[in-house]
Amino acid sequence: MRPKEIHIPFCDTCPVHQNSVFRHLTKEETDLINFEKEHRHLKRGDVLYTEGSRISGFYCINNGIIKVYKTGIDGKEQIIRFAKKGDLIAYRSVLSNETACTSAKVIEDSTVCFIPSNLLITFVRENPSFAMEIMKLTCQELAEANAYITDIAQKTVRERLAEILLHLIDEFGLDEQNYLRITLTREELANIVGTATESVIRLLSEFKSDNLIALNGRRIKIINRKILEKISNIF
Amino acid sequence: MRPKEIHIPFCDTCPVHQNSVFRHLTKEETDLINFEKEHRHLKRGDVLYTEGSRISGFYCINNGIIKVYKTGIDGKEQIIRFAKKGDLIAYRSVLSNETACTSAKVIEDSTVCFIPSNLLITFVRENPSFAMEIMKLTCQELAEANAYITDIAQKTVRERLAEILLHLIDEFGLDEQNYLRITLTREELANIVGTATESVIRLLSEFKSDNLIALNGRRIKIINRKILEKISNIF
């Protein structure tokens, strides 16, 4: 009884597959994934895995948005990154053979493929081009993490909030009316920036009075990107 | 005229080599490194590479301590990590084929081997066990970076300073009199914690009056580790 069942194509014709690290797999390897993968439909709030758990595979996001976060003091979430169409999650834990260092939860209803660990390990060992691509992925994530450490340590909340808005624009884009294509609660925004919910609310309404953004419930319309860039102190 | 020239052994008998990711290399691969590597003696303050530069190889630390940092607002350094005997630096940029996202500077006089990029790339492509080990390394660094993002976003400066002291104990150890085996300026400490130099000074002398540490110039003696753990809020 799923009125809107989303079709999951075979891996070899899946646009995600063709545009990701998977494009370095051979026909045989692709078929193997296709055979072994499961696909799942998930709703907002569903949890894919939690910090500390042992993981038997990783996920390829076909659709929707997932937040990847750590749980800190008093259970406060720190959002580390988002995963959307074409992104992989949980592969880090598989590769390092450690328990998950983050949790993952659905933000917008998603369709994902679950691929068992052993496939990833095998491909890394047997397909050097694929290994190299996965390695690049990890290295890029590492570079981003380092940059974020510096930001969070040195910038004010105001600067960081402006910067996050710009990141969200880059990552998820704007619709025809310049609304951000991702909707987050104030609390989620606070958990990216690393601040209190109330501070996000105050700063957003400040940005609004300065005519940099407009607010429509959870939807954020970008009016003046240039000034946001100035505020965010990126160079 | 170097009175204390430190002997660099051939790679195949180098203790660093035998205890690092390099142990997965074949005899031939090891010989190749041995043949192509350069070794360098560096003094405090020497710079190995700087953010944004293109890198033609990576470094294996034989001795001494290096700080790896990003330059943020107004040139303020954010120290990302330290590298000591047996650690590798700059390999991230080589693997992802990007310019360096950090700079590296000598904190304690060091001896390092410089190994050209192409060797690393070749070994990753041709030696799956080695590739896997390097990958684990990156993944672990990533896990640490994520944890640090959460800390810095959620903890107070006081908590973070205590935590950093504990990290430094774990990473560099204590001598017979419980002095930390790494000496940093107050500014460097501040640049790890992500705070102002004055704040570090005030908090250190607070820890001192609470009899948690003793101070002797730049040397820090650990007196009560338990309480430091309590303050740092790790669980």
Add this chain to the structure above:
DNA sequence: CGGTACGTTGAGTCATATCAACCATAGTGG
């Protein structure tokens, strides 16, 4: 001896967290 880099302390300020109250909305169950 003057210079430079580092360390320390005090005073004042400000950004941000915290606490508290209140509103809006939607879902739930009797």
Add this chain to the structure above:
DNA sequence: CCACTATGGTTGATATGACTCAACGTACCG
């Protein structure tokens, strides 16, 4: 259908952690 509850959003008042600025001390170095 209404009270009830939970969740998210907003605003105000207040507290305070941490930064900044400034002055001064200390130590080492050529």
